[in-house]
Amino acid sequence: MSQVFIQPFQFPDLKTEQPLYIKREDLVHPIISGNKFWKLKYNLQKAKELQKTTLVTFGGAMSNHIVATAAAGKENNFKTIGIIRGEEIQNKWKDNLSLQEAYSLGMNFYFVPRKEYRLKERSKYIQEILKTIHNYYLVPEGGTNLLAVKGVSELLTEETKKFDIITTAVGTGGTISGLSVGALPHQHIIGFPALKNAQFLVKEILKLTEKENFNLNLAYHFGGYAKITLELIEFINDFYLLNHIPLDPVYTGKMMFGLREMLRKGEIPSQKKVLAIHTGGLQGIKEMNKLLTKKNIKNIII
Numbered sequence: 001m002s003q004v005f006i007q008p009f010q011f012p013d014l015k016t017e018q019p020l021y022i023k024r025e026d027l028v029h030p031i032i033s034g035n036k037f038w039k040l041k042y043n044l045q046k047a048k049e050l051q052k053t054t055l056v057t058f059g060g061a062m063s064n065h066i067v068a069t070a071a072a073g074k075e076n077n078f079k080t081i082g083i084i085r086g087e088e089i090q091n092k093w094k095d096n097l098s099l100q101e102a103y104s105l106g107m108n109f110y111f112v113p114r115k116e117y118r119l120k121e122r123s124k125y126i127q128e129i130l131k132t133i134h135n136y137y138l139v140p141e142g143g144t145n146l147l148a149v150k151g152v153s154e155l156l157t158e159e160t161k162k163f164d165i166i167t168t169a170v171g172t173g174g175t176i177s178g179l180s181v182g183a184l185p186h187q188h189i190i191g192f193p194a195l196k197n198a199q200f201l202v203k204e205i206l207k208l209t210e211k212e213n214f215n216l217n218l219a220y221h222f223g224g225y226a227k228i229t230l231e232l233i234e235f236i237n238d239f240y241l242l243n244h245i246p247l248d249p250v251y252t253g254k255m256m257f258g259l260r261e262m263l264r265k266g267e268i269p270s271q272k273k274v275l276a277i278h279t280g281g282l283q284g285i286k287e288m289n290k291l292l293t294k295k296n297i298k299n300i301i302i
């Protein structure tokens with residue numbers, strides 16, 4: 001495990017006295033970075049206990065979770081299989097840097113139509129694929145399950161006790177659930193979903209935590225999952241130049257942008273100590289920059 005630390009940071013274009021800190025979980029492991037490390041921890045342990053030989057999981061072509069599972073499999077002697085959203089990717093996956101990296105770590109892929117992917121294991125099509133795989137352990141999409149929640153709850157430690165507000169990016173809701181479980185009574189979690197129309201996630205999160213110590217701010221999805229704007233790119237680059245902390249455009253960039261806007265609007269009381277969790281995702285920047293270059297848009301600094 002690399003050295004994870006909590007450091008102060010500042011926001012570009014915002015003067016504030018508010019204590020702002022970030023927990024650098026992006027540094028927890030060179031590839032199994034951020035929340036992935038914690039979400040996979042007890043899933044890997046369980047797969048070992050059950051003497052499984054293969055990890056199977058689901059993800060989109062730019063999924064951080066797919067790359068992290070490939071790396072975790074390699075490190076822990078499991079074969080890995082990724083069930084990837086979108087049949088059309090079959091012919092062009094070698095151009096995708098995230099899938100290339102997962103492949104180089106030993107992962108094999110099945111590319112499935114989007115309507116089947118949506119159903120996951122309930123899809124007959126996917127069930128037929130699973131029947132052909134020997135002795136596998138299924139890690140759900142985004143790695144989110146109760147074992148993931150247990151792992152993420154350990155990310156809150158002695159050093160995080162002094163913070164009142166903890167913020168995180170939200171995808172499937174596993175990470176915020178883990179933070180909710182691990183939080184102390186005086187702590188409140190604010191989640192920033194990276195996808196549009198994410199209100200449904202509250203119900204999903206409440207299946208994983210009994211505590212109502214969190215809320216979702218739905219305003220900073222920037223058009224939806226993996227959608228970005230020039231304003232977001234400029235924010236990420238300015239943040240990097242000011243703090244030397246890289247943010248990714250799909251998750252942590254949106255969360256930090258949202259946090260700045262909440263502070264600007266006075267939506268977080270000024271005496272509250274804020275801790276943002278850096279959940280990683282930096283591996284996706286290369287692929288995003290490739291797409292930006294194609295569209296003649298400025299790149300994210302890495």
Ligand SMILES: Cc1ncc(COP(=O)(O)O)c(C=O)c1O
Nearest residue numbers: 171172173174175251279280281
């Ligand atoms: C970098 C990063 N941050 C946050 C999240 C959101 O995590 P969750 O799906 O547990 O809500 C993800 C999801 O995969 C991610 O890759």
